[in-house]
Amino acid sequence: MQAIATNLKGRRGDSVLFDNVGFTLARGEALIVTGPNGAGKSTLLRILAGLLRADSGSFSLCDDAGADMAVAEHAHYLGHRNAMKRELRVSENLDFWKSFQRGDSSTGLSVDAAIEAVGLTGVAHLPFGYLSAGQQRRIALARLLVVWRPVWILDEPTAALDKQSAGLFADLVREHLSGGGIAIAATHQPLGLDPVKTLELSGDHRAAFDAVEAWS
Numbered sequence: 001m002q003a004i005a006t007n008l009k010g011r012r013g014d015s016v017l018f019d020n021v022g023f024t025l026a027r028g029e030a031l032i033v034t035g036p037n038g039a040g041k042s043t044l045l046r047i048l049a050g051l052l053r054a055d056s057g058s059f060s061l062c063d064d065a066g067a068d069m070a071v072a073e074h075a076h077y078l079g080h081r082n083a084m085k086r087e088l089r090v091s092e093n094l095d096f097w098k099s100f101q102r103g104d105s106s107t108g109l110s111v112d113a114a115i116e117a118v119g120l121t122g123v124a125h126l127p128f129g130y131l132s133a134g135q136q137r138r139i140a141l142a143r144l145l146v147v148w149r150p151v152w153i154l155d156e157p158t159a160a161l162d163k164q165s166a167g168l169f170a171d172l173v174r175e176h177l178s179g180g181g182i183a184i185a186a187t188h189q190p191l192g193l194d195p196v197k198t199l200e201l202s203g204d205h206r207a208a209f210d211a212v213e214a215w216s
């Protein structure tokens, strides 16, 4: 499987935020997107996830035989918001996502196992809104685990996480990569992944970018 972005150009209103963005990721590879506030990181990720239209260029996934794979069915997108109902129990939220996102061939952890994987055993029965901001983010990350999808598109995944939880998150991403997945994350903080490809959006609205090999 590969994730391939070619000559992507992103715009908000009259402003071109980035142009000529391109990268190729194979199984087991991660791309970290960096840049100052307003550079267009979230815009880029939303384009990759199919939630916004690119001005030009393309993003596609293909399997090992080169056949197209639909991004909407094979990628998880985690935005700034956690996409959970505050009034529903943690288990009800994750049950919803598990059934909503399940494809015919999808597999993933059980809801209880996913909660355990993010270190929050015992909170399944609580309303999501009762959890602290960091605990809520960890449950949002557990959503990625209840249905296996090969590509993770993550916007500031470690926002609100303490150091230990950020480390736990890095472990989950490493496990995902070693299982043949791909991860693309926008972040202001090092995620502790080695090695990764990096893509820096300069925020000057005119630069061209290349993904380069780097050690974080």
Ligand SMILES: Nc1ncnc2c1ncn2[C@@H]1O[C@H](COP(=O)(O)OP(=O)(O)OP(=O)(O)O)[C@@H](O)[C@H]1O
Pocket (backbone or CB within 6 Å): 012, 013, 017, 035, 036, 037, 038, 039, 040, 041, 042, 043, 044
């Ligand atoms: N819905 C929108 N309509 C118009 N402009 C928008 C919209 N959303 C974002 N923008 C603008 O697009 C630019 C890029 O925003 P974006 O959220 O992609 O940046 P970012 O690099 O993710 O920033 P941050 O690091 O602060 O999260 C900003 O100038 C922002 O004001």
